[in-house]
Amino acid sequence: MPDFSPWLNALDASDPDVTIVRTFANALPVGTWPAASNNLAAYVAVIPAGAAQRDALLMALARLYERWFEQERGQPKGFWGFIATRLATIALVLTGFVIAVVLVIGIFVSDTFLGMMAQPDHARGLITFLFSFATIAVIVLVAIAVFWMPPSEVETRFRSAKDVITILVGVLGTVLGFYFGTTSNTAPLSISAVTVPPNPVVAGGKATVTAKVAGGAAPYHCSISVTNGSPAIDLSKNRCQALDTGNVSAEVTIPGGVSSKTDVAFKIVVNDARGGQAESTEARFSVVPVAVSAVTVAPNPVNGGGILTVTAKVSGGVGPYLYDITFGGASAGFDTSQMERKAKTSTNGNISEQISIPAAVPSKQDLTVKVVAKDANGLQAEPIEARLAVLPK
Numbered sequence: 001m002p003d004f005s006p007w008l009n010a011l012d013a014s015d016p017d018v019t020i021v022r023t024f025a026n027a028l029p030v031g032t033w034p035a036a037s038n039n040l041a042a043y044v045a046v047i048p049a050g051a052a053q054r055d056a057l058l059m060a061l062a063r064l065y066e067r068w069f070e071q072e073r074g075q076p077k078g079f080w081g082f083i084a085t086r087l088a089t090i091a092l093v094l095t096g097f098v099i100a101v102v103l104v105i106g107i108f109v110s111d112t113f114l115g116m117m118a119q120p121d122h123a124r125g126l127i128t129f130l131f132s133f134a135t136i137a138v139i140v141l142v143a144i145a146v147f148w149m150p151p152s153e154v155e156t157r158f159r160s161a162k163d164v165i166t167i168l169v170g171v172l173g174t175v176l177g178f179y180f181g182t183t184s185n186t187a188p189l190s191i192s193a194v195t196v197p198p199n200p201v202v203a204g205g206k207a208t209v210t211a212k213v214a215g216g217a218a219p220y221h222c223s224i225s226v227t228n229g230s231p232a233i234d235l236s237k238n239r240c241q242a243l244d245t246g247n248v249s250a251e252v253t254i255p256g257g258v259s260s261k262t263d264v265a266f267k268i269v270v271n272d273a274r275g276g277q278a279e280s281t282e283a284r285f286s287v288v289p290v291a292v293s294a295v296t297v298a299p300n301p302v303n304g305g306g307i308l309t310v311t312a313k314v315s316g317g318v319g320p321y322l323y324d325i326t327f328g329g330a331s332a333g334f335d336t337s338q339m340e341r342k343a344k345t346s347t348n349g350n351i352s353e354q355i356s357i358p359a360a361v362p363s364k365q366d367l368t369v370k371v372v373a374k375d376a377n378g379l380q381a382e383p384i385e386a387r388l389a390v391l392p393k
Contacts, residue, residue: 189216202316216272301389304361317375
C-alpha cells in the first residue's frame with residue numbers, strides 16, 4: 001500500500017474530492033506540500049486560515065485521508081501482512097491439500113480404503129468428520145477475517161457470512177443427529193461359537209481357532225491371549241483375522257518342546273470400528289507331544305472269519321514310533337488276543353494292520369478298538385478308540 005500522497009496522485013481526477021485537493025496542492029510553492037508524510041495534521045497545517053473554500057478543502061482532505069487509512073489498515077505491509085490478508089485463502093487451500101493427500105493415500109497406497117468406504121458405517125463416519133471439520137473451519141475463518149477487513153465493510157460482510165454459517169450449522173446438526181442416532185441403535189458387540197479343531201493339538205503343529213462376532217460396527221480387529229497354560233505357548237504372536245461378516249479365524253502355530261499333555265485356556269478379544277470391545281468366554285484345548293488321529297476300522301461291521309483293516313496316523317514327536325492295537329468289550333467265549341498287535345513299529349507314523357477275525361463268533365460283539373503310540377523318545381500319545389461290531393457268520 002503506497003503512502004498517502006502517492007496514493008492521492010493515483011486516484012481518478014473525476015472524483016470531486018480528488019480534484020479540489022490536487023488543485024490546491026499544485027498551486028502551492030514547490031516543497032510546501034508534505035508529500036513524504038502520512039500525518040493528516042501535516043496536510044492541514046499547509047492550508048492557510050484565509051484560503052478560498054477552506055472548509056470544503058478540509059472536508060475533502062478528511063474524506064480522502066479516511067479512505068486511504070481504511071485501505072492501509074485492511075492491507076498490512078510486509079510478509080506477515082500478505083499472509084494475514086490471505087489467511088482464509090491459505091487455510092482453505094491447506095485444508096483441500098490435506099483432504100486430497102488422505103484420499104490419494106487411501107486410494108493408491110492402502111488396499112483397504114475403498115473397501116472400507118463401501119461399508120456404510122465407514123462412509124458415514126468420514127462424511128460426518130469432513131463436514132464437521134469444514135464447518136468449524138469456516139466459522140474460525142470468519143472470526144479471523146473480521147480483524148483484517150476494513151471497518152466500513154465489517155457489518156455488511158459479517159451479515160452475509162452469518163447467513164452462510166447459519167445454513168452450515170443447520171446442516172451439521174442434521175448430519176450429526178443422523179450419525180449418532182444411527183450408531184446408538186447398533187447392537188452391542190459380542191463373541192460366540194469359539195472352536196479349536198483339531199483338539200488335542202500336536203506340539204509343533206497348527207490349529208484353526210474360529211469364532212463368530214455379532215453387533216458393533218465393522219471392520220473388526222481381533223487378538224488371542226492365553227489365560228492359562230505353558231509360558232512357552234504364546235498365541236498372541238499368531239495373526240487373528242476378523243472379517244466384516246463377523247467370522248473370526250486364526251491359524252495358530254503351536255511351539256514344539258512340550259513333553260507332556262498341557263491344557264491351554266485362551267480368550268479372543270475383538271475391537272470394532274467405533275472403539276467397542278468384546279471378550280469371549282474362556283475356551284480350552286490340549287497340546288500333546290505325540291498324537292494318534294484318523295483311526296478307522298473297515299469293514300464295520302465285520303463277519304467272523306473275515307479280514308479287518310485298522311488304520312491310524314501318528315504325528316508329533318520323533319520317529320520311529322511304537323504302537324499297540326488292542327480290543328476290549330468282548331463277551332465270554334470270544335477271544336480277541338490273537339487280533340491284538342503289540343510293540344509294532346512305524347517309521348513315518350502311518351499305521352495299517354490287516355487283522356484276521358476268529359471264525360467262531362458266539363454272538364454279536366460290540367468291541368472297542370484302541371490305538372496307543374509313543375515316539376522314539378518315549379513320549380506317549382493319548383489313546384484313541386474306535387467302535388467295531390463283529391457278527392457271527
